[in-house]
Each structure stands twice: as structure tokens, then as C-alpha cells.
Amino acid sequence: MTFLNAGKVYELYARRVAASSLWGFTEVADLVFDAKEGVVVDPTEERLRDEFADTRVLHLPMQSVVRVEEVDRKGLLSIRDASTGEKVVTPFPLPAKPR
Incomplete structure (x- = not known):
């Protein structure tokens, strides 16, 4: 599932995508993320998992949906800038330099 949100292109995986009971919306449910514990390999996936942690169902406006694929x-997973296509990654926080 690929969709636009706030100037960014989100690519997520879900087990269920269907027409929503809300007119003009697409329903996306059962989001798929890798294991919740262990070493963080991809900070983007961790950011998406945190953002959608308590989400049971997303109701996306139909015009924001770019593509739905069965794989x-x-x-x-990724978050890209809608205009440039570049990945949007929050840099890993580094410890502050001692003064």
C-alpha cells in the first residue's frame, strides 16, 4: 500500500485493504511490521511502527492512495518526500559533545 500524507509518500504492508464504510475512503487494516524487539536495522520501520502502533484501521481518502499491490x-517500508522521491529518514541521535 502506497499513499500520500503531508507531502510524503508512505509505503506500508497490510493484510487487509478494502473499500471503507465511509464514503470516499479506503480502509487499511492489520498493518505488518517486523518483530517488535531486537536490534533496530531500519530506523524508518521503527518510526512507522511507532506512528501506527495503536492503529487498528486506517481510513485513507481515496485520492491519497497511490498504489495497492498484492505481494x-x-x-x-519507507517514507519518501513526495516531490523529490528521496527517502525521509530521521537521523540516529548522537550523544552531545561535552563542553
Whole structure:
């Protein structure tokens, strides 16, 4: 599932995508993320998991949906800038330099 949100393109995986009971919306449910524990390999996935942690169902306006694909295997999640297509990654926080 690829959709636009606040000038960014989100790529998520979900087990269920359907027409919403709300007119003009697409319903996205059962979001798929990798294991919740262990070493963080991809900070983007952790950011998305945190953002959608308590989400049961997303109701997206139909015009924000870019693409819906059925896949056999989950790939990498991403957030991209809508105008440039570049990945939007929050830099890993570094410890402050002692003064």
C-alpha cells in the first residue's frame, strides 16, 4: 500500500485493504511490521511502527492512495518526500559533545 500524507509518500504492508464504510475512503487494516524487539536495522520501520502502533484501521481518502499491490513477501517500508522521491529518514541521535 502506497499513499500520500503531508507531502510524503508512505509505503506500508497490510493484510487487509478494502473499500471503507465511509464514503470516499479506503480502509487499511492489520498493518505488518517486523518483530517488535531486537536490534533496530531500519530506523524508518521503527518510526512507522511507532506512528501506527495503536492503529487498528486506517481510513485513507481515496485520492491519497497511490498504489495497492498484492505481494508474496514483505519488503522494506519507507517514507519518501513526495516531490523529490528521496527517502525521509530521521537521523540516529548522537550523544552531545561535552563542553
